[in-house]
Amino acid sequence: MALGHDHTAPRAAARAPFAEGTFTAEAHDEAPAAWLGIALGITFGLCFATGLLSHLVQHGGTATGFSFDDVGGWALWGVRPAGLYRVGQGLHVISGTIAVPLLLAKLYVVYPLLFQWPPVKGVRNLIDRLTIPLLIAGAFFLLISGVQNVAYWYPWGFGFPVTHYWSAWITIGALVMHIGAKSHVVGRVWRARRREGAVLVDEDTGQLSRRGVLALAGTASGLLFLTTAGATIRPLERFAVFASRRPSVGPQGFPVNKPASVAGVTEAAMDPGYRLRVTGNVAQELELSIGDLAAMTQREAVLPISCVEGWSVQKRWGGVAIRDLLDAAGADGTPAVQIVSLQPPSPYAMSSLNPAQAAAGDSLLAITVEGEPLHLDHGFPVRLMVANNPGVTQTKWVAEVQVL
Ligand SMILES: Nc1nc2c(c(=O)[nH]1)N[C@H]1C(S)=C(S)[C@@H](COP(=O)(O)O)O[C@H]1N2
Ligand SMILES: [Mo]
16 A cells, blocks of 8 residues: 555645655555565564673673663673674674665655655554654664764764663664554555565656565665675675674784774783782782793683674683682682773773683683784783673783682
């Protein structure tokens, strides 16, 4: 059913854009609107679920004044499966990216409804019309700020995590109401589904056909997938021309998020007097040189760095298990620990491990990657590597392990 002009307008509104016949493209139709709606429901749903998970795992979500601890959840985040966070965050960035053309196509298809006559048709329609501005504003804000974040471009004067997080809740709320208001249309389109003709451009009007608008949106989404997903899906790396990081490009063959010079740690990290300190609730505080660390039991683990910006890479790390350090210092039971960097205080200069993470045999203070000493930009002399954790918590240039 064509959208926006399925009625006779009164005289006052008999002119464009309210008049019948203003929108001639066949694409302004409830069928492509419903199909795009289904695709957007899936991509936004996936993006929301994976984003929520990622948000809760990072710092227990404290950036928004809501802590995972408040629901007793932080202690439950475990180290298995080791790549769960990686898959979730990959899906988050990919689903958000491919939703961009779907959203633009959807707006093109339905914008004649802005000029529907009469302006409101019943309660369901009224609720929908009131929530739509929220939905559009929220969806645009989420996708634009997300893409900017992935591109390491921070032009706003406010904190990304807080705003992105709260607008996600608002947008999902508006989306649920919109789905409620439109489910009957989706049902109608689904029951009447038919194979559309192969025509992409309507001959009579020279405008996009129903099939055409879906093909255009689908192709654009597919191309975006192909040119960005290689940031995390290794076989696609060579197509990933729009990815901000390529998993095999950087010192020692993988990306650097923040180099030592930018973090301001070069001098402290290169200092021959460097000592790793183990402090806090222990029988014996420790100060260990790189030589001391190398003389302890060495363990290896194959673990991914999974950046919240969507790139990820798996490497073989070698070093000392945190639990061996805790044993050496005489820590009691299975404590939580805090890892502090040489880097001057910043949100990235510290991370916390729950007891399960601290006790895992593959939670490492790594001193090698693929058998080589760490490059300065990858955290030399010592970095944290924990399974199933966001990249942002894999603290580089570790100075201190605080036992809680
Ligand atoms: N001290 C410190 N550690 C840090 C960071 C940082 O800025 N400072 N960046 C984190 C982020 S966001 C990521 S994704 C990983 C990236 O590790 P890499 O630079 O070795 O690839 O390091 C993490 N560790
Ligand atoms: Mo990151």
